[in-house]
Amino acid sequence: MIPSVAVVASLSGAIKRYGALTALDGLDLMLHRGELLALLGPNGAGKSTAISLLLGLTRADAGKVELFGKDPQDIDARRRIGVMLQSAFLPSTLTVSELLRLTMSYYPAPRSMEESAAMAGVSDLLSRRYSALSGGQQRRVQFALALCGRPELLFLDEPTVGMDIDARQKLWVAIRRLVAEGCAVVLTTHYLEEAEALAQRVVVLGKGRVLSEGSVDALRSHVAVTRIRCSSDLDVVALAQWPHVSHAERDGAHIHLHSDAPENVLRRLLDADPALSELEVRRAGLAEAFTELTRESATEKEAA
Incomplete structure (x- = not known):
C-alpha cells in the first residue's frame, strides 16, 4: 500500500448484514489510482457485498463508504467508473456497435468506438448482433462497454470466464494498459494465475474480514513450501519419510x-539417484498461499 498515491474509493469499518448473516464485519479497504487490486476469497467471503457497496448498489449498515470522496450513489462519482460484472443482461437484438454507441452516450468524454473495440479485441464483431456471439465474444464486448467511458476505476468480476487462452492474454494486455494510464482496477477471479500475473496488491477476504493483504510475493511467503518434480525410480514411500x-x-x-527445505532434499535426491532427470523446482504460488490462508481461517473459526 502506497499512502502517497491518491485513494479513489474506500470502505472504513463497513458492516453489512442480511438477517442473521454478517456479510461484512468491519471491513477496511482502500483502492488507489493506477493500482490493480485482486480481491480474493472463497464463496461467501464478502467480495460481492464489498463491490456492491462501492458501486452504490446497496448501503452499509454501519461504517463509511466513499467513491472519489463522494457517496457511491452520486452520479458524478458513478460516471468515473466502469463495471464488468460476472452476469450481464444486454439487449440481444442490438449489434455490438449499437451497444457501444449507447453506452458511450452515458459519459462526458468517452473513448472512440474504434479505440474501445480495438482494446477489447472486438473490432471484427461491430456489425454482429450480441445474441449471435459466443460466450467468450460476449465477455469481450462487455469489457469494451466497461472501458469505453474512460473510467478512473474499473471493476472486473471474473472477466475472462469463457475466453480462450489467446483472448485471455489479449485482455490482460488491455488491463495492463489501463493501469499504466492511471486507472485503478479491482479484479475478482477464481483463476488465481490471473491474479498472480496482474495484481500489484492482493486482498484475501474470509467471513467479511481481511485475512491477508500485500503483494503476491508477500502472500507467497505465508507458505514455506517448494514443489519438486523429477523423473526417477526412487520409492516414493521411502521419500515421504x-x-x-x-x-x-x-x-x-x-x-x-x-519440501520446506528444497536445497537439502535436492542434494539427497541427486545422491540417491545419479540417473535422475527432468528436474523441476517451483516455489509455492498464489494458489497455495490462498488455500493455506483460507484453511487457517476455517480452522480458527471451528476452534472458536
Missing part, C-alpha cells in the same frame, strides 16, 4: 515432492 518432505507421490515416471 525423508526430513523436510511433507508430501510425495508418483505420477507415471515422475515423482512430485513438497
Whole structure:
C-alpha cells in the first residue's frame, strides 16, 4: 500500500448484514489510482457485498463508504467508473456497435468506438448482433462497454470466464494498459494465475474480514513450501519419510515432492539417484498461499 498515491474509493469499518448473516464485519479497504487490486476469497467471503457497496448498489449498515470522496450513489462519482460484472443482461437484438454507441452516450468524454473495440479485441464483431456471439465474444464486448467511458476505476468480476487462452492474454494486455494510464482496477477471479500475473496488491477476504493483504510475493511467503518434480525410480514411500518432505507421490515416471527445505532434499535426491532427470523446482504460488490462508481461517473459526 502506497499512502502517497491518491485513494479513489474506500470502505472504513463497513458492516453489512442480511438477517442473521454478517456479510461484512468491519471491513477496511482502500483502492488507489493506477493500482490493480485482486480481491480474493472463497464463496461467501464478502467480495460481492464489498463491490456492491462501492458501486452504490446497496448501503452499509454501519461504517463509511466513499467513491472519489463522494457517496457511491452520486452520479458524478458513478460516471468515473466502469463495471464488468460476472452476469450481464444486454439487449440481444442490438449489434455490438449499437451497444457501444449507447453506452458511450452515458459519459462526458468517452473513448472512440474504434479505440474501445480495438482494446477489447472486438473490432471484427461491430456489425454482429450480441445474441449471435459466443460466450467468450460476449465477455469481450462487455469489457469494451466497461472501458469505453474512460473510467478512473474499473471493476472486473471474473472477466475472462469463457475466453480462450489467446483472448485471455489479449485482455490482460488491455488491463495492463489501463493501469499504466492511471486507472485503478479491482479484479475478482477464481483463476488465481490471473491474479498472480496482474495484481500489484492482493486482498484475501474470509467471513467479511481481511485475512491477508500485500503483494503476491508477500502472500507467497505465508507458505514455506517448494514443489519438486523429477523423473526417477526412487520409492516414493521411502521419500515421504525423508526430513523436510511433507508430501510425495508418483505420477507415471515422475515423482512430485513438497519440501520446506528444497536445497537439502535436492542434494539427497541427486545422491540417491545419479540417473535422475527432468528436474523441476517451483516455489509455492498464489494458489497455495490462498488455500493455506483460507484453511487457517476455517480452522480458527471451528476452534472458536
